[in-house]
Amino acid sequence: xxxxxxxxxxxxxxxxxxxxxxxxxxxxxxxxxxxxxxxxxxxxxxxxxxxxxxxxxxxxxxxxxxxxxxxxxxxxxxxxxxxxxxxxxxxxxxxxxxxxxxxxxxxxxxxxxxxxxxxxxxxxxxxxxxxxxxxxxxxxxxxxxxxxxxxxxxxxxxxxxxxxxxxxxxxxxxxxxxxxxxxxxxxxx
Amino acid sequence: xxxxxxxxxxxxxxxxxxxxxxxxxxxxxxxxxxxxxxxxxxxxxxxxxxxxxxxxxxxxxxxxxxxxxxxxxxxxxxxxxxxxxxxxxxxxxxxxxxxxxxxxxxxxxxxxxxxxxxxxxxxxxxxxxxxxxxxxxxxxxxxxxxxxxxxxxxxxxxxxxxxxxxxxxxxxxxxxxxxxxxxxxxxxx
DNA sequence: TACATTTTGTGACGATCGTCACAGGTAGAA
DNA sequence: TTCTACCTGTGACGATCGTCACAAAATGTA
Numbered sequence: 001x002x003x004x005x006x007x008x009x010x011x012x013x014x015x016x017x018x019x020x021x022x023x024x025x026x027x028x029x030x031x032x033x034x035x036x037x038x039x040x041x042x043x044x045x046x047x048x049x050x051x052x053x054x055x056x057x058x059x060x061x062x063x064x065x066x067x068x069x070x071x072x073x074x075x076x077x078x079x080x081x082x083x084x085x086x087x088x089x090x091x092x093x094x095x096x097x098x099x100x101x102x103x104x105x106x107x108x109x110x111x112x113x114x115x116x117x118x119x120x121x122x123x124x125x126x127x128x129x130x131x132x133x134x135x136x137x138x139x140x141x142x143x144x145x146x147x148x149x150x151x152x153x154x155x156x157x158x159x160x161x162x163x164x165x166x167x168x169x170x171x172x173x174x175x176x177x178x179x180x181x182x183x184x185x186x187x188x189x
Numbered sequence: 190x191x192x193x194x195x196x197x198x199x200x201x202x203x204x205x206x207x208x209x210x211x212x213x214x215x216x217x218x219x220x221x222x223x224x225x226x227x228x229x230x231x232x233x234x235x236x237x238x239x240x241x242x243x244x245x246x247x248x249x250x251x252x253x254x255x256x257x258x259x260x261x262x263x264x265x266x267x268x269x270x271x272x273x274x275x276x277x278x279x280x281x282x283x284x285x286x287x288x289x290x291x292x293x294x295x296x297x298x299x300x301x302x303x304x305x306x307x308x309x310x311x312x313x314x315x316x317x318x319x320x321x322x323x324x325x326x327x328x329x330x331x332x333x334x335x336x337x338x339x340x341x342x343x344x345x346x347x348x349x350x351x352x353x354x355x356x357x358x359x360x361x362x363x364x365x366x367x368x369x370x371x372x373x374x375x376x377x378x
Numbered sequence: 379t380a381c382a383t384t385t386t387g388t389g390a391c392g393a394t395c396g397t398c399a400c401a402g403g404t405a406g407a408a
Numbered sequence: 409t410t411c412t413a414c415c416t417g418t419g420a421c422g423a424t425c426g427t428c429a430c431a432a433a434a435t436g437t438a
Contacts, residue, residue, distance in 0.1 A: 059332045066332040081324045084317040090328070124313050128273040131320035135270045138327035139279070142363060143248050143255040146425090166386065174331060176426050181387055335395090355416065365396050370417055 001028075004049050004102050007074055012125045018118040025108035031055075031095040037077065038093040044082035045106045047126060050075050053099030054163060057091050058171070067172040069137070070096075070160055077101070080130055096168070146175045147183050190217075193238050193291050196263055201314045207307040214297035220244075220284040226266065227282040233271035234295045236315060239264050242288030243352060246280050247360070256361040258326070259285075259349055266290070269319055285357070335364045336372050 004026075008014050028051075031037060037055055038044050048055075050071050057069040057079070068091060071077035082089035083106065113120040140149055150173060153160055161169070170180035193215075197203050217240075220226060226244055227233050237244075239260050246258040246268070257280060260266035271278035272295065302309040329338055339362060342349055350358070359369035 059328065061332050068328060068331045079324075080317075081321045084321055120309065120313075124309075124316070127313070127316055127320060128269075131316060131323060132270045132273055134320060134323050134327055135268075138323055138330065139248065139257060141327065141330035142257045142361075143250050165384090167384090172331075177386080178388080178427080179425055182425090185387085354414090356414090366416080367397080367418080368395055371395090374417085 001102070003051055003074060007049065008122060011129065012118070012121050014118055014122065018116050018122075021112055021116050022109075022119055022122075025105050025112050027103050027105070029101050029103050031099040031101065033095055033097055033099075035095050035099075036092060037095065037099075037101065038079060038082075038089055038091075040090060040092045041088050042082075043086055044079040044089050046078065047083070047104035047106075047109070048077040048093075049102040049104070050077055051100040051102055053095060053097040055093055055095045055099055056164075056168065056172075057093045059091050065171065066174075067168060070164060070168075070172065072159060072163070076126055076130055078130070080127070080134065084127075096164075141174065146173050146179065147187070149173050150180070150183060190291070192240055192263060196238065197311060200318065201307070201310050203307055203311065207305050207311075210301055210305050211298075211308055211311075214294050214301050216292050216294070218290050218292050220288040220290065222284055222286055222288075224284050224288075225281060226284065226288075226290065227268060227271075227278055227280075229279060229281045230277050231271075232275055233268040233278050235267065236272070236293035236295075236298070237266040237282075237290040238293070239266055240289040240291055242284060242286040244282055244284045244288055245353075245357065245361075246282045248280050254360065255363075256357060259353060259357075259361065261348060261352070265315055265319055267319070269316070269323065273316075285353075330363065335362050335368065336376070338362050339369070339372060 005019065008019075029048075031053075037048055038046075040060065048071070050073055052073060054070060054072045055077055056067050057071070057077070058065045058067045060066075069077075071093075077093055079089040079091050079093070081087065109119070109123060113123050140152055144152060153169075153173075164172075166180055167177050170177040173180060175183070194208065197208075218237075220242075226237055227235075229249065237260070239262055241262060243259060243261045244266055245256050246260070246266070247254045247256045249255075258266075260282075266282055268278040268280050268282065270276065298308070298312060302312050329341055333341060342358075342362075353361075355369055356366050359366040362369060364372070
């Protein structure tokens with residue numbers, strides 16, 4: 001819980017009273033490895049603040065899982081399209097390790113936000129932060145090659161490489177596992 | 190202005206009074222073809238509601254422009270990362286035709302939002318909508334090949350193909366102009 | 379320890395892509 | 409109309425990628 005409070009204070013102004021009023025919308029949930037936080041076809045009703053462990057978001061295309069994001073400690077995980085619109089999610093989110101998350105319930109969060117402007121601002125800032133991250137990675141795919149994408153991840157998100165397998169990373173970078181292996185080999189002269 | 194009002198009403202509940210209170214944050218701006226709405230290195234202070242014409246967002250990498258988005262009539266154009274965080278924008282936005290936009294000034298919008306909850310909700314919904322669109326296209330790049338990306342655009346966004354040149358589209362799809370030409374040729378028979 | 383499972387590296391080969399070069403087509407301006 | 413600038417198609421060629429196959433290495437479990 002302290003990690004969430006630190007996260008919130010880094011993001012926006014938040015009083016003790018707002019914190020108390022936020023509590024009804026929060027619950028702590030544990031997930032085993034390979035347990036789903038969100039399943040494809042379900043409507044995303046939650047924001048997951050990752051306290052311990054990590055998870056990944058993926059789309060299943062022709063029986064193959066294509067990773068679209070990793071969420072590590074102190075990240076917010078969700079499917080923004082489904083959460084925002086109430087449509088079914090096209091992606092799944094699954095725990096890659098035993099995972100502890102603080103879950104924001106959408107309905108209760110919106111209720112609390114109506115009463116408390118600081119909670120309203122928190123919600124808005126969470127979406128903004130999520131959108132900015134999404135923009136970062138969307139741009140990455142738009143303008144860089146797989147080789148350059150790897151270099152970018154190595155520079156800006158080295159924690160990812162410490163925890164994610166080559167297979168999972170290759171799927172995220174949008175190349176075959178073998179190709180990632182060769183990209184690595186090619187550059188280390 | 191009626192087009193903006195229709196856009197707002199489709200997005201959220203909005204009273205006559207909120208509309209009047211929103212006015213100080215709005216201004217209509219005309220752009221000539223190839224005029225910048227936002228230049229790389231500047232901080233994005235505006236949301237642009239596209240009333241007439243269209244524009245594109247691009248990054249310049251090694252002297253080559255890589256398109257990352259097109260914004261047509263009734264779209265909101267902005268750089269979400271710069272607008273949200275106040276950082277310099279890494280992307281530029283430029284008019285592809287003579288263009289008319291209704292500009293939301295960030296400072297005045299935030300002022301109006303503080304006074305009027307419906308304007309606050311409008312701002313939040315704009316960001317949400319923008320994030321959802323971004324998610325759509327980010328996913329497109331993550332999980333599909335250039336060929337499949339083209340098929341997706343043809344099915345879901347055919348208006349784009351009516352207005353954007355092959356050269357601009359190829360840059361957006363992330364392939365060479367010649368490759369797009371061959372993808373088209375390959376599938377037709 | 380021994381065994382099973384998962385992960386990673388690598389070779390071979392065909393498919394696709396980016397680049398360079400050039401030609402034809404189209405649209406707008408003088 | 410003529411000129412110019414831009415857009416599109418296509419051939420050639422080398423580079424890179426995806427796929428299949430198999431072996432080695434690492435990891436987890438009995």
